[in-house]
Amino acid sequence: xxxxxxxxxxxxxxxxxxxxxxxxxxxxxxxxxxxxxxxxxxxxxxxxxxxxxxxxxxxxxxxxxxxxxxxxxxxxxxxxxxxxxxxxxxxxxxxxxxxxxxxxxxxxxxxxxxxxxxxxxxxxxxxxxxxxxxxxxxxxxxxxxxxxxxxxxxxxxxxxxxxxxxxxxxxxxxxxxxxxxxxxxxxxxxxxxxxxxxxxxxxxxxxxxxxxxxxxxxxxxxxxxxxxxxxxxxxxxxxxxxxxxxxxxxxxxxxxxxxxxxxxxxxxxxxxxxxxxxxxxxxxxxxxxxxxxxxxxxxxxxxxxxxxxxxxxxxxxxxxxxxxxxxxxxxxxxxxxxxxxxxxxxxxxxxxxxxxxxxxxxxxxxxxxxxxxxxxxxxxxxxxxxxxxxxxxxxxxxxxxxxxxxxxxxxxxxxxxxxxxxxxxxxxxxxxxxxxxxxxxxxxxxxxxxxxxxxxxxxxxxxxxxxxxxxxxxx
Numbered sequence: 001x002x003x004x005x006x007x008x009x010x011x012x013x014x015x016x017x018x019x020x021x022x023x024x025x026x027x028x029x030x031x032x033x034x035x036x037x038x039x040x041x042x043x044x045x046x047x048x049x050x051x052x053x054x055x056x057x058x059x060x061x062x063x064x065x066x067x068x069x070x071x072x073x074x075x076x077x078x079x080x081x082x083x084x085x086x087x088x089x090x091x092x093x094x095x096x097x098x099x100x101x102x103x104x105x106x107x108x109x110x111x112x113x114x115x116x117x118x119x120x121x122x123x124x125x126x127x128x129x130x131x132x133x134x135x136x137x138x139x140x141x142x143x144x145x146x147x148x149x150x151x152x153x154x155x156x157x158x159x160x161x162x163x164x165x166x167x168x169x170x171x172x173x174x175x176x177x178x179x180x181x182x183x184x185x186x187x188x189x190x191x192x193x194x195x196x197x198x199x200x201x202x203x204x205x206x207x208x209x210x211x212x213x214x215x216x217x218x219x220x221x222x223x224x225x226x227x228x229x230x231x232x233x234x235x236x237x238x239x240x241x242x243x244x245x246x247x248x249x250x251x252x253x254x255x256x257x258x259x260x261x262x263x264x265x266x267x268x269x270x271x272x273x274x275x276x277x278x279x280x281x282x283x284x285x286x287x288x289x290x291x292x293x294x295x296x297x298x299x300x301x302x303x304x305x306x307x308x309x310x311x312x313x314x315x316x317x318x319x320x321x322x323x324x325x326x327x328x329x330x331x332x333x334x335x336x337x338x339x340x341x342x343x344x345x346x347x348x349x350x351x352x353x354x355x356x357x358x359x360x361x362x363x364x365x366x367x368x369x370x371x372x373x374x375x376x377x378x379x380x381x382x383x384x385x386x387x388x389x390x391x392x393x394x395x396x397x398x399x400x401x402x403x404x405x406x407x408x409x410x411x412x413x414x415x416x417x418x419x420x421x422x423x424x425x426x427x428x429x430x431x432x433x434x435x436x437x438x439x440x441x442x443x444x445x446x447x448x449x450x451x452x453x454x455x456x457x458x459x460x461x462x463x464x465x466x467x468x469x470x471x472x473x474x475x
Contacts (some may be wrong), residue, residue: 008148010150012033013460015322015333015334017045025341029117033121035138043107044079046099046102049330056098057173059095061363062206063282063359088384107210118138118142120137122134122289123288145311150320151304154322154364155171156285157278158280169275170257187257187275187277191218213240216244222372222421229404259272286323318340320340366422366423367421367422369408393460417442420461422461430461445469
């Protein structure tokens with residue numbers, strides 16, 4: 001007889017494991033199925049985010065930033081460095097240790113909250129008697145039954161046509177995190193989050209990095225003023241970014257990769273690199289899910305179709321995270337996971353897509369929440385803008401990093417905050433205040449009147465809010 005559960009989550013990434021834990025906390029007999037393996041074949045909970053995404057990339061970004069500071073920034077502080085070297089194997093080892101700590105942390109939370117874990121690939125078998133039969137294909141195949149299913153199977157890196165990932169020369173985010181030595185020349189296709197972050201890591205460590213972007217505009221999702229500042233700073237740092245590129249062929253050979261492309265002016269170009277990172281987006285992962293066994297509907301992109309509450313076309317089957325519509329962000333998946341678990345319990349779980357923050361962990365960091373100025377213009381919304389540079393912030397001066405600014409956008413009549421955009425030091429942390437403010441529908445004046453510690457980077461947020469009324473206080 002198969003094991004019986006109230007809720008089974010397929011996928012142990014940020015959305016999946018959070019959903020499982022919350023369901024268990026709400027009193028449901030809960031299980032989670034996940035197939036990620038570590039290098040020893042054991043479970044590696046946490047999905048793409050923990051294993052080959054958010055967590056390991058931040059570890060490498062931190063290591064490479066330390067290296068760059070030591071080589072270029074310490075001298076300003078009176079600190080001399082001689083014979084500076086980088087041990088790539090040790091850096092990768094530290095990254096792997098950070099990943100394992102997070103893997104183990106999820107397993108601990110499962111045990112603490114009494115979530116049953118199955119290591120293997122989960123798939124639908126049948127729907128009968130108001131329940132769903134699922135197969136777990138692991139070391140030993142078994143079948144389990146549940147009333148509610150939460151699909152949280154995440155996404156996979158999109159490949160360039162005719163240039164499959166070999167994770168040796170042509171790399172996805174996975175291979176980009178495991179390059180064994182600093183390449184002399186590195187190519188990156190796509191100037192999104194992954195491309196910019198991984199390009200930054202290896203550029204700091206000494207690689208000559210060229211980023212090829214198909215779109216004519218840089219960072220089109222960001223506010224235009226932030227994108228312009230970022231392009232200027234990245235170019236100064238040494239990242240070669242080419243826009244409006246059309247790739248015609250990719251040749252993968254023993255000595256590296258040759259990328260042939262047409263540039264923005266129509267000229268035929270060839271880029272020869274040692275390694276090529278491809279970061280042109282991700283696709284919903286439903287491989288092996290067997291949705292047809294129960295009639296689960298997918299859209300033309302292969303994503304699971306859901307409504308605003310993450311309900312699928314099937315009763316008691318839900319889907320969250322990268323495998324459904326919306327931004328492919330770990331924290332978005334987490335919020336949906338909590339909301340679905342609470343909806344199953346009859347509560348009113350809620351996710352506000354308008355207050356989901358976006359972050360790019362380059363240096364300077366880039367973060368934003370809400371509408372961009374170009375979106376407000378396109379929508380015909382009357383707004384006011386205020387901007388304050390980190391160059392005028394005392395804490396930024398003391399840190400030695402005065403790049404960038406904070407920009408506020410507020411409704412022209414009500415002063416309600418419509419968007420906040422930051423490029424500069426610790427933008428990933430600073431954006432949280434604005435997320436809270438927007439969630440509670442605060443005005444720019446509310447932020448301007450809140451006491452911020454001095455000296456702190458957060459004062460730039462206050463000053464940007466003040467700047468909406470053409471006034472500032474601190475310099």
